[in-house]
Amino acid sequence: MMLERRPSDLTKNRDVIISVRGVEVGFGERTILKGLDLDVYRGEILGFVGGSGQGKSVLTRAILGLVPKRAGTIQVLGQNLDDLSPEERRQLERHWGVLFQQGALFSALTVKQNIQVPMREYLHLSDRLLDELAMLKIEMVGLNPDAADKLPSELSGGMIKRAALARALALDPEIVFLDEPTSGLDPIGAGEFDDLIATLQRTLGLTVFMVTHDLDSLYSVCDRIAALGEGKILAEGPIEVMLESDHPWLRSYFHGKRARAVMAGGA
Numbered sequence: 535m536m537l538e539r540r541p542s543d544l545t546k547n548r549d550v551i552i553s554v555r556g557v558e559v560g561f562g563e564r565t566i567l568k569g570l571d572l573d574v575y576r577g578e579i580l581g582f583v584g585g586s587g588q589g590k591s592v593l594t595r596a597i598l599g600l601v602p603k604r605a606g607t608i609q610v611l612g613q614n615l616d617d618l619s620p621e622e623r624r625q626l627e628r629h630w631g632v633l634f635q636q637g638a639l640f641s642a643l644t645v646k647q648n649i650q651v652p653m654r655e656y657l658h659l660s661d662r663l664l665d666e667l668a669m670l671k672i673e674m675v676g677l678n679p680d681a682a683d684k685l686p687s688e689l690s691g692g693m694i695k696r697a698a699l700a701r702a703l704a705l706d707p708e709i710v711f712l713d714e715p716t717s718g719l720d721p722i723g724a725g726e727f728d729d730l731i732a733t734l735q736r737t738l739g740l741t742v743f744m745v746t747h748d749l750d751s752l753y754s755v756c757d758r759i760a761a762l763g764e765g766k767i768l769a770e771g772p773i774e775v776m777l778e779s780d781h782p783w784l785r786s787y788f789h790g791k792r793a794r795a796v797m798a799g800g801a
């Protein structure tokens with residue numbers, strides 16, 4: 535069953551920063567996304583939910599241009615991804631940062647060197663300036679300065695996430711893609727990471743596209759939520775829209791035992 539899409543008040547008069555129209559993605563015989571439409575608005579934190587294997591990572595990767603689509607258009611910052619030359623595409627990529635699920639830091643590089651990888655690719659700055667910039671990012675994500683010279687293997691899970699976020703922020707992006715940023719963190723670590731994302735979004739004016747299963751994150755930091763199922767967006771809007779939906783998956787997700795516990799927790 536398809537639910538009527540209902541734009542929230544939050545979206546009025548706001549710039550669309552990512553526009554997905556009629557996107558179809560499949561592998562072999564299987565079609566994962568079946569003509570999906572989605573808008574992401576400048577400055578919002580959009581939580582992207584859906585059952586396991588529904589295609590949340592596939593859509594994220596399609597927006598990043600990492601998996602081919604069979605149909606549809608994707609515009610990011612007003613540019614149609616299909617129309618870009620390799621150099622235009624490289625310039626566009628400067629404007630987004632990505633935090634993949636596994637953190638994906640280079641294991642042989644220190645935190646500082648990891649953060650400097652995108653900087654070295656795009657900026658032509660002295661080593662001293664690159665060091666200063668990296669230390670700024672380290673501070674921004676709440677890591678101790680002495681984390682700079684550590685290898686990923688010397689860090690806790692929470693610190694790895696922060697270091698990966700610092701690298702995603704290396705080029706001062708306008709959009710950050712986060713794939714299950716709080717997975718693997720304990721509830722306190724996850725809550726602190728959520729707070730960090732909310733603070734960065736407010737202070738830097740970031741737009742955040744966050745794939746998450748974490749109900750706490752959805753309640754506490756997301757401005758809007760989009761739910762994926764059956765290859766399309768089942769519903770999108772603030773949490774109230776999710777709670778009012780009578781789609782069976784949304785009902786069991788947002789009214790299940792765990793959801794009730796989160797609500798009761800005062801979110």
Ligand SMILES: Nc1ncnc2c1ncn2[C@@H]1O[C@H](COP(=O)(O)OP(=O)(O)OP(=O)(O)O)[C@@H](O)[C@H]1O
Nearest residue numbers: 561566584585586587588589590591592593601747
């Ligand atoms: N490169 C690929 N080749 C073939 N099938 C793929 C490929 N990438 C993803 N898939 C399939 O597409 C489906 C959607 O995968 P995806 O990782 O996007 O799900 P998800 O919604 O992010 O799930 P989860 O919440 O478990 O991470 C899965 O069935 C997966 O096996």
